[in-house]
Amino acid sequence: MHQIKVKRKGAVCTIAVRGDMTIYSADEMKDALLAAADSTDINIDLREVGDLDTAGIQLLLLVQREVLARGRTFTIGARSETAQTVLALLGLVETLTPRHARPHPETRS
Amino acid sequence: MSMEPALQLYVAESRELLEAMEDGLLHLEREPGSEEALNAVFRAAHTIKGSAGLFGLDHVESFTHVVESVLERMRDGTLAASADRIAALLACRDHTASLVDAAAARTEPDGETLATGERLLNRLRSRLGMPPGAQAKRVPRGGTVPGALDSPAGGERDAPDAVSSEHWHLSLRFGSEVLRHGMDPLSFLRYLQTKGEIVRVCTLVDRIPAAAEMDPEACYLGYEIAYRTAMDRPAIESAFAFVRDECALHIVPPRARIGEYLGLLCSRNEDPLRLGAMLVECGSLTQYELDQALARQGVEGAQPRGVSLVAERAEPSQVPDAALDTQTRLHEAGSNDSTSVRVNAEKLDQLIALVGELVVAEAAVHAAARQAGNAAVIEGVLATQRLAAEVRNSALALRMVKIGTVFSRFQRLVHGTAREFGKDVELSIRGADTELDKSVVEKINDPLTHLVRNAIDHGIEATEVRQACGKAARSTLRLNAYHDSGSVVIEVADDGRGLDRARILNKALDLGLIQKGQKLSDAEIDDLIFAPGLSTAEHISSLSGRGVGMDVVKRNITALRGSIQIESRKGAGTTVSIRLPLTLAIIDGFQVAVGKSSFILPLEVVNECLDLNTIAFSEEHNYLNLRGRVLPFVRLRDFFELQAPRVPRESLVVVQHAGQHCGIVVDRLIGEMQAVIKPLGRMFERVRGLAGSTLLGNGEVGLILDVAKLAQAAIAREVESVRAHGASASSLAGNSTRP
Numbered sequence: 007m008h009q010i011k012v013k014r015k016g017a018v019c020t021i022a023v024r025g026d027m028t029i030y031s032a033d034e035m036k037d038a039l040l041a042a043a044d045s046t047d048i049n050i051d052l053r054e055v056g057d058l059d060t061a062g063i064q065l066l067l068l069v070q071r072e073v074l075a076r077g078r079t080f081t082i083g084a085r086s087e088t089a090q091t092v093l094a095l096l097g098l099v100e101t102l103t104p105r106h107a108r109p110h111p112e113t114r115s
Numbered sequence: 116m117s118m119e120p121a122l123q124l125y126v127a128e129s130r131e132l133l134e135a136m137e138d139g140l141l142h143l144e145r146e147p148g149s150e151e152a153l154n155a156v157f158r159a160a161h162t163i164k165g166s167a168g169l170f171g172l173d174h175v176e177s178f179t180h181v182v183e184s185v186l187e188r189m190r191d192g193t194l195a196a197s198a199d200r201i202a203a204l205l206a207c208r209d210h211t212a213s214l215v216d217a218a219a220a221r222t223e224p225d226g227e228t229l230a231t232g233e234r235l236l237n238r239l240r241s242r243l244g245m246p247p248g249a250q251a252k253r254v255p256r257g258g259t260v261p262g263a264l265d266s267p268a269g270g271e272r273d274a275p276d277a278v279s280s281e282h283w284h285l286s287l288r289f290g291s292e293v294l295r296h297g298m299d300p301l302s303f304l305r306y307l308q309t310k311g312e313i314v315r316v317c318t319l320v321d322r323i324p325a326a327a328e329m330d331p332e333a334c335y336l337g338y339e340i341a342y343r344t345a346m347d348r349p350a351i352e353s354a355f356a357f358v359r360d361e362c363a364l365h366i367v368p369p370r371a372r373i374g375e376y377l378g379l380l381c382s383r384n385e386d387p388l389r390l391g392a393m394l395v396e397c398g399s400l401t402q403y404e405l406d407q408a409l410a411r412q413g414v415e416g417a418q419p420r421g422v423s424l425v426a427e428r429a430e431p432s433q434v435p436d437a438a439l440d441t442q443t444r445l446h447e448a449g450s451n452d453s454t455s456v457r458v459n460a461e462k463l464d465q466l467i468a469l470v471g472e473l474v475v476a477e478a479a480v481h482a483a484a485r486q487a488g489n490a491a492v493i494e495g496v497l498a499t500q501r502l503a504a505e506v507r508n509s510a511l512a513l514r515m516v517k518i519g520t521v522f523s524r525f526q527r528l529v530h531g532t533a534r535e536f537g538k539d540v541e542l543s544i545r546g547a548d549t550e551l552d553k554s555v556v557e558k559i560n561d562p563l564t565h566l567v568r569n570a571i572d573h574g575i576e577a578t579e580v581r582q583a584c585g586k587a588a589r590s591t592l593r594l595n596a597y598h599d600s601g602s603v604v605i606e607v608a609d610d611g612r613g614l615d616r617a618r619i620l621n622k623a624l625d626l627g628l629i630q631k632g633q634k635l636s637d638a639e640i641d642d643l644i645f646a647p648g649l650s651t652a653e654h655i656s657s658l659s660g661r662g663v664g665m666d667v668v669k670r671n672i673t674a675l676r677g678s679i680q681i682e683s684r685k686g687a688g689t690t691v692s693i694r695l696p697l698t699l700a701i702i703d704g705f706q707v708a709v710g711k712s713s714f715i716l717p718l719e720v721v722n723e724c725l726d727l728n729t730i731a732f733s734e735e736h737n738y739l740n741l742r743g744r745v746l747p748f749v750r751l752r753d754f755f756e757l758q759a760p761r762v763p764r765e766s767l768v769v770v771q772h773a774g775q776h777c778g779i780v781v782d783r784l785i786g787e788m789q790a791v792i793k794p795l796g797r798m799f800e801r802v803r804g805l806a807g808s809t810l811l812g813n814g815e816v817g818l819i820l821d822v823a824k825l826a827q828a829a830i831a832r833e834v835e836s837v838r839a840h841g842a843s844a845s846s847l848a849g850n851s852t853r854p
Contacts, residue, residue: 029294032331040326060299061331067320068329095304096338097316 010035012042019043020083022051027062027089035062039069047078052085058092066102125166126219127457129175132159133215134524136208140201141526147196156204157186163211165403167218168373169410174224174232175214180279181236182207202534205527207235277370282314283351284371284399285340286379290361291333298358300338306354311344317393321385339390341397367399376400377408460553463513470503470510471791475810477503478788482813504789516556518596518605519547524560525567529592532571539578539589540571546596551603555695558675559605562668566607566691567592569664574611574689584686586610599694602677608690614683616640622649641681645669676806678773678823694773702792704809706785706817707768709751710759713817714781715790715809720770720822724784727765738833739778741769747833748778749825754804772822777829779820792819804828 008025021042027035042048050066052058066082073080082103085093093099139156143149160183167175182204188194210232217224224232285307289300307313319337323329344351348366355364365382367375376394380387391409394400400408477500484496522544533540551559575590582588595606616637623629623643635643643649647666672679677695696717704715731740739746746769752759759782768779790809799805806821 029299029332036329036331059294060301060334060336061294064323064329064335065331068323068326071323072326092301095301095308095313095316096318096336098318101318101320 008035010038010042014046017047018049019046020049020051022054024054026057027052027055027065028057028059029061032061032065035065036068039065040072043069043073048073048080050080050082052082052089055086055089058089063092063096063098067098070102122170122218125170126215129163129166129215130212132163133208133212135159137205137527138523140205140208141530143196144198144201144530153186153190153196157183157190160186160211161403163215165407168403168407170218172214172218174229175211175218177277178207178214178232178236179211180277181239182211184279185239203235203238207239210235277372278376278400278404279370280341280399280401281369282341282343282399283369284367284376284379284394284397285338285342285351286363286365286367286383287338287340287355288363288383289334289336289358291330291335293358293361294334295332296361298361300334300336303355303358304338304340307340307342307344310346310350310354311342314341314343315397316340317397319385319393321389339393339397339399341399373404373408373411376404377411380408458513463510467510467514468791470507473503474507474789475791478811479813507789511552514553515550516553517547518549518551518556518559518603519544521556521560521563522547522594522596525563525594528564528567529571532568536572537577538571538575540575541589541591543591543593544595545593549596549598549603551695555603555675558671559693559695562671562693563594563605563607565664565668567594570607570609570611570689574609574613576612602694602696605693605695606690607693608688610688613685613687613689614641614644614681616685619643619649638682641683644681645679676821680773702790702819704788704790704817704819705768706788706811707751707766707779707781708783708785709755709757709781712755712757712759713785713811713815714751715788715817715819716768716770716779717819717822718787720772722769722771722776725767725769727767727780730767738836739767741778744776745833746776746778747829748780749829749832750780751820752780752782754825754828770822770826772826775826775830777826779825779829790817790819 008023008027008031011022011024013020013022019042021039023035025031048069050069055062070080085103090099093102136156136159139152139159142152143156146152160179164176164179164183167173167179185194185200185204189196189200194200210228213228214224214232217228287300287303293300304313304316317339319339320335322335322337324335329335342351348368351366352364355362363383365379367379376399379394380390383390387409391400391405395402395405477496481493481496481500484493525544526542529540529542570592575592576584576586578588581590591610593606593608595604595608597604619640620629620635620643623646624631626646626648628643628646628649629635645665645668649665669679672693672695675695677693679694680692681689682692683689702715703718705718705721707714707716725741739748748767750765751757752761762782765780765782766784768781768784769776770779771777788811790811792807793809795802795805795808799808804821804824805818807819809817809819811817
């Protein structure tokens with residue numbers, strides 16, 4: 007079971023994922039995440055993520071790329087221990103959660 | 116593409132780097148804390164190693180690799196720069212030099228050399244000692260990663276072009292269906308974690324397609340993993356048994372050959388630069404090794420322009436930085452020499468020969484112009500002559516090399532020789548900026564080496580002896596060079612025990628060089644040291660003591676148109692002075708004539724010219740009274756036995772050599788001129804008093820006088836006649852002070 011909750015605060019949209027982020031829900035998550043990631047700065051909240059597998063990671067990478075391509079910022083804020091462990095295991099901590107996230111040099115409108 | 120010119124360049128640069136290494140090591144010995152010196156040594160070794168790889172010079176590369184590791188440890192403070200270690204490193208530097216020489220000669224080093232190398236490496240390795248439990252905290256820049264786990268049982272030994280990393284490298288590309296089939300790469304990684312240590316993972320995300328096409332249940336990720344384990348290759352492979360069909364697995368063992376990484380780079384259908392950058396980030400390859408692999412592949416190492424592993428990111432990733440960093444360092448190292456140019460010596464000689472001919476041609480034009488009497492032409496000719504002279508000076512200056520380059524090599528020699536003979540010697544150098552012709556510099560090395568060894572072996576006493584005499588325990592060996600009236604003087608001076616004249620006399624008597632009861636001045640006794648076979652050494656060491664040294668030194672110096680003198684004070688020390696001509700190529704000359712023959716004197720030695728009739732001289736006693744000074748002299752016509760008819764008014768040229776004046780009597784004075792010195796040719800080499808020949812403006816041959824010989828002859832004659840006319844010598848006594 008999973009849940010995606012989208013909360014807008016000012017210019018930033020926080021997408022909180024609750025539950026497992028795995029292949030089983032990957033299909034639905036993809037659409038939801040992409041829809042929510044439209045035209046704002048995105049912050050992903052993984053505090054309540056249970057299981058995170060390769061499919062889930064791929065989604066995160068996809069969303070990041072899309073958001074950055076639109077000239078917005080992408081951050082992953084809070085994460086559950088599982089999520090952090092997986093990110094670390096794959097060496098993606100710096101990639102997905104860079105310490106100094108800056109807006110993409112191409113403009114923001 | 117021919118590697119030949121590149122290889123030559125490599126050899127030349129490596130030799131320079133080896134010199135830098137030596138200087139650095141010696142500096143480090145004097146100042147063990149000097150970071151600058153240690154860094155310089157490390158950089159030199161590192162560059163030699165890296166470039167050796169490019170040329171496939173396996174021996175050089177693998178040897179310097181170990182040396183580099185030791186230096187790396189010294190840099191991070193794990194090993195100290197002890198005198199013993201530095202001596203070992205100096206030995207390694209020498210070995211590297213012989214390996215480079217072998218490479219230059221396009222031969223393989225012989226068995227003995229290789230054995231020496233092994234011995235040296237074992238000496239180094241036994242000192243490497245791994246700190247317990249050390250781990251790489253960051254991406255290793257180069258050199259070995261100290262590992263708690265040793266090389267695997269895969270049977271891989273240290274191949275010559277082995278990479279430095281001591282961990283396995285796994286490259287995984289999973290098929291797109293692997294997730295759907297119920298397997299997750301993550302579980303394999305977790306499994307690996309239980310069987311070893313995952314040092315670093317680089318996840319490749321390039322294959323994730325555009326959002327619209329992306330299938331969330333497909334697998335697009337690839338992994339480059341740096342992994343430490345005790346498992347062997349079959350065991351690692353078995354971990355992936357379940358995905359064999361769906362995973363392109365590429366395993367590279369620790370210390371694998373560069374070629375294996377190259378294989379990895381090529382087998383993937385991916386940008387080798389990107390992939391290579393990831394390998395560097397994993398720590399499986401150093402940037403250098405990557406460059407080598409790419410070079411072999413023929414890939415241009417383009418500067419990564421911050422293209423990230425994830426589709427465009429705002430911040431520069433670490434990986435391009437690593438590549439840029441090294442490139443900048445390389446660039447900086449190269450640009451140190453951007454103010455000098457490497458020139459082929461032959462080209463330089465050609466240039467000088469041409470300039471010489473230009474000078475001669477100019478002289479001819481000048482003569483013709485004077486004859487024609489056309490003022491405008493003469494003025495023009497004077498201008499071009501002046502320019503030609505400047506070109507000549509510049510060309511000659513190109514050949515001038517600072518003697519400092521020779522002197523500095525002696526630091527090492529003194530260091531080693533002092534150690535060898537157990538003496539405490541400090542080398543002091545003065546006049547390193549003194550310039551001489553490069554051909555002279557090359558030939559002066561052997562004689563100087565012999566003199567230095569002699570000084571340390573025989574001249575300088577052992578520390579206890581010195582202290583017993585009240586001398587400082589540390590002795591000083593001085594190398595001094597300076598210009599003096601057209602010559603270069605090089606002195607080798609020590610503050611040792613001085614020559615033992617009694618011993619020399621005895622030895623000379625034994626050899627029959629002198630008769631019993633013969634009276635010799637101190638200087639003459641000292642001079643005997645140059646006689647062949649004479650050696651008063653108590654013991655025979657490797658080079659000195661066999662009596663074949665000093666006479667050879669003298670011969671070498673004479674062959675360079677130089678002279679050598681020795682001065683010694685018992686208990687205080689010995690000084691050997693070598694005098695050499697500044698250049699062997701062109702001289703500024705003063706032309707004189709006797710009869711139909713033209714002679715040239717070096718302009719620098721000419722003091723003044725006079726009409727002989729204005730001077731009082733004594734034909735009987737063979738001396739001239741020049742303004743109250745006695746001037747020994749020689750008549751060229753007598754010296755060379757020329758038959759030309761005598762002239763009523765002869766001229767006198769006063770010359771000086773080695774601080775002494777003498778006169779040369781000639782028929783006519785012609786004037787200043789420049790001459791390209793041509794050697795005399797074998798038939799006339801032995802003619803006393805001639806140093807060379809030249810082509811005059813009118814096409815005739817001019818003979819260049821050997822002033823040293825003439826001066827000797829003049830003085831000898833004077834001494835002789837003073838002796839012979841003992842009674843009347845007293846009337847000269849008041850005038851016998853030398854000018």
